[in-house]
Amino acid sequence: MTTREIRTGAGKPEAGLATSAALPRQPADAQQVRGWRRLKRLERMPWISISIIVFVLLLPAIFADLITTHDPLRGTLADRLTPPAWIEGGTWSYPLGTDKQGRDMLTRLIYGARISLAVSTITIFIGLVIGSILGLLAGYFGGWTDRVVSWLIDTFFSLPGVLLALVIVAAIGPSFVTIVVILSVTIWAPFARQVRGETLSVREAEFVARAQVAGAGPGRILAKHVLPNVANTLIVMATLQVGVVIINESSLSFIGAGIPRPNPSWGVMVADGRDQILIAWWISFFPGLAILLVVLAFNLTGDWLRDFLDPKLRQRQ
Amino acid sequence: MSEAAAAKGPAKVRINRPEPVLKVSDLKTYLYTRWGVTKAVDGVSFEVCPGETLGIVGESGSGKSMLALSLVRLTPEPASRIESGQVILNGRDLLALSDKKMREVRGTEISMILQDPQQSLNPVFRIGNQLAEAIRVHDTDATRAEVYGRSISALESVHVPAPERRLRNYPHEISGGMKQRVVGAMALAFQPQVLIADEPTTALDVTIQAQYLRLLEELQERTGVSIVLITHDFGVVAEACDRVAVMYAGRIVEQGPVEEIFDNPRHPYTKALLDSRPRVDVVPERLPSIEGQPPALNDLPAGCRFEPRCRYAEDRCRAAYPDVVGFYDNHLAACWKAGEDLWPAR
Numbered sequence: 001m002t003t004r005e006i007r008t009g010a011g012k013p014e015a016g017l018a019t020s021a022a023l024p025r026q027p028a029d030a031q032q033v034r035g036w037r038r039l040k041r042l043e044r045m046p047w048i049s050i051s052i053i054v055f056v057l058l059l060p061a062i063f064a065d066l067i068t069t070h071d072p073l074r075g076t077l078a079d080r081l082t083p084p085a086w087i088e089g090g091t092w093s094y095p096l097g098t099d100k101q102g103r104d105m106l107t108r109l110i111y112g113a114r115i116s117l118a119v120s121t122i123t124i125f126i127g128l129v130i131g132s133i134l135g136l137l138a139g140y141f142g143g144w145t146d147r148v149v150s151w152l153i154d155t156f157f158s159l160p161g162v163l164l165a166l167v168i169v170a171a172i173g174p175s176f177v178t179i180v181v182i183l184s185v186t187i188w189a190p191f192a193r194q195v196r197g198e199t200l201s202v203r204e205a206e207f208v209a210r211a212q213v214a215g216a217g218p219g220r221i222l223a224k225h226v227l228p229n230v231a232n233t234l235i236v237m238a239t240l241q242v243g244v245v246i247i248n249e250s251s252l253s254f255i256g257a258g259i260p261r262p263n264p265s266w267g268v269m270v271a272d273g274r275d276q277i278l279i280a281w282w283i284s285f286f287p288g289l290a291i292l293l294v295v296l297a298f299n300l301t302g303d304w305l306r307d308f309l310d311p312k313l314r315q316r317q
Numbered sequence: 318m319s320e321a322a323a324a325k326g327p328a329k330v331r332i333n334r335p336e337p338v339l340k341v342s343d344l345k346t347y348l349y350t351r352w353g354v355t356k357a358v359d360g361v362s363f364e365v366c367p368g369e370t371l372g373i374v375g376e377s378g379s380g381k382s383m384l385a386l387s388l389v390r391l392t393p394e395p396a397s398r399i400e401s402g403q404v405i406l407n408g409r410d411l412l413a414l415s416d417k418k419m420r421e422v423r424g425t426e427i428s429m430i431l432q433d434p435q436q437s438l439n440p441v442f443r444i445g446n447q448l449a450e451a452i453r454v455h456d457t458d459a460t461r462a463e464v465y466g467r468s469i470s471a472l473e474s475v476h477v478p479a480p481e482r483r484l485r486n487y488p489h490e491i492s493g494g495m496k497q498r499v500v501g502a503m504a505l506a507f508q509p510q511v512l513i514a515d516e517p518t519t520a521l522d523v524t525i526q527a528q529y530l531r532l533l534e535e536l537q538e539r540t541g542v543s544i545v546l547i548t549h550d551f552g553v554v555a556e557a558c559d560r561v562a563v564m565y566a567g568r569i570v571e572q573g574p575v576e577e578i579f580d581n582p583r584h585p586y587t588k589a590l591l592d593s594r595p596r597v598d599v600v601p602e603r604l605p606s607i608e609g610q611p612p613a614l615n616d617l618p619a620g621c622r623f624e625p626r627c628r629y630a631e632d633r634c635r636a637a638y639p640d641v642v643g644f645y646d647n648h649l650a651a652c653w654k655a656g657e658d659l660w661p662a663r
Contacts, residue, residue, distance in 0.1 A: 143395060206436035212391050213431070214503060215424035216454050217417075224450060228441045 046304045049297035057294050060110040061117040068104070072111040072264045075102030081280045097282045099272060105286055108264035112287060115265045116294070119180060120245040124238050126184040131191025132234060136222050138192070139199025149192065156189040161248060162255070169257040179258050183245055194237055198230040205229075232309040240302035243295035250291050266291050334647065337364035338543050339388075339427075339511050344402035346380075346387045353615040357383035357397070359567035365511065368537060370544040372554040372575070374590070375564030378611065381547045384564070385515045388545070389429055390419055406511060425455050428504040429513040433520045434497035438488035444499055445484030448472070451503040471502040474539075475532060494525035498532065508540055515547045530557045551594055555579065563587045566611050566622040573648030583642070583650035586623045588660060621652070629659055 060067060080102035083090045090097060096105035138149035165182045172178060202208065203226065211221050246266075252258035253267030261268055266287040273283030346358035357380040365371045375381045386392045387399055390411060404411040406427055411419065423429075431437050438447055448468040452459060459467070465484075472480035475498040488496060497517060504512060514533070518526040534557060537544060546558060554561050554575060562572035563586065571584040582588045589607045609626040612618055618625065624634040633653050642655040 205439075206431050206433055207439040209391065209431055210429075210437045210500065210503070211450075211454075213389055213423055213429040214451050214454055215420045215422070216450075217420055220454065225439050229439070231441075 044304075046297075046300050049300040049304075052293050052297035053301065056290060056297075057113050057117055060113040062114075064110045064114050068107040068110055070104035070107035072103065072107050073262050075099070075104070077102045081276070083280070084282050096286050097280070099269075099283045100276060100280070105269075105282060108269060109266070109286055109290055112264040112266045112269060112290070115176075115259055115263060116246050116249065119176075119183065119249045119259075120242045122180050123183040123187055123245050123249075124241055126180070127187035127241070128191055128234060128238055130184070131188040131193075132195050132227070132230075134188070135192040135195025135197075136199050136226060136230075139196040140203055140218065140222055140226065146196070149196065153189045153193050153196075156186065157193075159186065161186040162251065162257075165252050165257045166255070169252075174257060174260040176259065179249060179252060182252070183248055186248070187241060187245060190241070191234070191237060194233055195230055198233060199226050202226045202229045236302055236306040236309065239298055239305055243298040243302075246291060246295055246298075334364075335366050338367045338407065339365040339545070340403070340405040341388070342403045342405075344384070344387055344404065345400040346383050346392055346397055347400050348383075348397045348614075350396065350615070355614040356567050356617060357614060358387055359614075359617075361402075361564075361567075361569050363562050363569060363572060365543045365545060367510070367543055368541045369560065370533075370537065370546055370558045372546045372548060372558035372561040373564055373569075374548055374551060374554055374561060376549060376611065378614070379564040380567040380614070381549075381564050382515055385429065385513050385545070385547050388513055389423055389427060421455070424451070424504075424509065425507040426509050427511045427513065428507075428509040429515065430497070430500055430504050430517045432516045434493050434500055435488075435520065437500045438496055440488055442487075443484065444486050444488065444491070448484070448499070448503060448506070451506050455507055467506070471506050472499070474505070474536070475499070475502045477502070494521055494529065497521060497525075497529060501529075501532070501536070505536060505540065505542065509542060511543045511545065513545045513547070516549070517546070518548075518553060526553075527556070533557065551591065563590065566617065567614055568622065568651065569649075570623065570652070571648075571650040573644065573650075574646050577644070577646060577648045581644075581648075583644060583648070583655040584623075584652045585627050585629050585654075585659065587650075629654055 075098060079094065079098050080100050082094050082098040082102075084097045084105075085092045085095045087097075094104050094106070096109065098104055099108070134149045134152070138146040161182070164186070165179075168182055169178060205225075208221055208225050211225055216224075249258055249265065250267030250270065253265040254271045256271070258267055259265035269287035270284045270291075273280065273285070273287075277284055341364070342362045344358055344361045345356070348355040348357050359380070361380075361384055363371065373381050373384065383392060383397070388404055388411070390399065392399065399412060402412065406422070411422065411427075414422065438444070442450075445465075445468055448471060449464045452464050452467055452471075456464075468484060469480045472483060477483050477495060477498050483491065483495070483499070491499070497520075501517075512533075517533075518529050521529060530553065533544060533546075536542065544557075546553070548554060558575050560573065561575050561578050562569045563578070563584065564570070565586050571578065571582065571587045578587060579591065582591055586607075589605075593605045593607060595604055607626055612622055612625065618635070620633075620635040620637055621627070621630070621639055624630045627634065631653070639651050639653040639655075641649050641651050643649050644655075
């Protein structure tokens, strides 16, 4: 707070001098001011959240087999229920302890990150693409296209995701593909609704009319004029939805309708530790903590992105 | 047109005019709203000759913007529909073209400049990108270098200084006048024969406005483009137009050469409009205004639409819409009493 005040206080007279006294130097000064602002904006980035995303989710997911040598699926039964290393009875060969089958918790967490990342990126991507296309079409063309799409959106908003998942899994059995499909089906509707709303307003902008007058067709207008103007919102929404997807995937895995065992999904791991929660709390605790941290980090980053990408809010910062 | 001409009023000559590049006849565009059918454009006819500027004046809601949009077939859908009429450009009826053909015509043969330059450019792309886009719409296989060269010369043609630098600017980085020039450059990139300018100077201040009108004039001299200039400002008409059409309640009530209309208006509405302009030489207590309101376009009177506000109105004005009367040099007025000297000539 104080540093900010001092900076702006010192910056103002300087800027005034530069514009009034040295006109030829103006471009250089303007560039300096711009660079300075960029730096100040970087300072406000949610570094903690971004580090959590990088160190808890991204790096482990990508380099899982380099980081750990344990097998995530097969444990040493003799070492089962070993507590974390810093607790009496723990050992540094299992830093976060082992579960009831003697599998290394840390290794399973790391491989679990891979599943969470894969599920969330694929799901968000599918949801984003379907949602954007339907939203753009509905918002731009209106009429019966809009009516059908809006009806679909409302329908999918009212679908109980967990129940749907249970029914489908009961019918065709749990698998990675099933869970991605189920989650995508529940995630596209918010994207579509948002894009439709913004398309409605961008469609009325005069630059769209100008493009039409210049002879541009609907495809070109949607791709070149409407989509770039709703991209900000899409980026923010995608970031915020990652948290939702991870929670949903974990919940489904927890009740057994998600990633099939013995794959180390964080939700599965929380569920596995349920019976031993009083004697081996670490089995449920660490995956739960991982879910909490990653989802929180995505939400905070999303909030920051929203403010960052909104020029009006950016000025006020 | 001239069918009813010469019958009434002083006999006048029709001056030979070149073949018109744009010929609009009996154009009707209706809006379908919850409150009924709004006849925004209700039987409008006019011609524009090559290299000529036609001003279309009228108050808010007189249908002049809907008329402009109808010419390029971009009236808001599905609320409005072009009911009938013809818009003949280069000998073919635009209203009969397929949507695809129409898209090809837009920007190459007929172009349009919109009201607000602040809004006419996409805020998320650089000027260069948008100019290139305007060129690529109709010239899909132009190379990068070609597009760049044409962008530069397009900006030069509208006197944008340092075009190379402007190409890298975002719209918010340049002034309103500059933006309107860029929009003009885009509209004229393919040298269309007709340019529709819908209140192009309303959002600009008076100095920039005059500059812009002069620029349009210069471009017209160089390329021979015909301009349809929509405005509510007789000052702009006097400055920039060769001919003028006065619109009232969806119809053109009077049209003719600018000097003729200014010096010898034949329609009481035109006369009243001209009288309510502020003048530099006389400072009246209050600026004269026209009493009453224009009729609702979804509930039009059977007779003359100006009749309720007209001080010269008679029974026949209420009974039927007046025939068009012709005067010197294709000066047309739709008034029963157009041939009478209701006011002293100036």
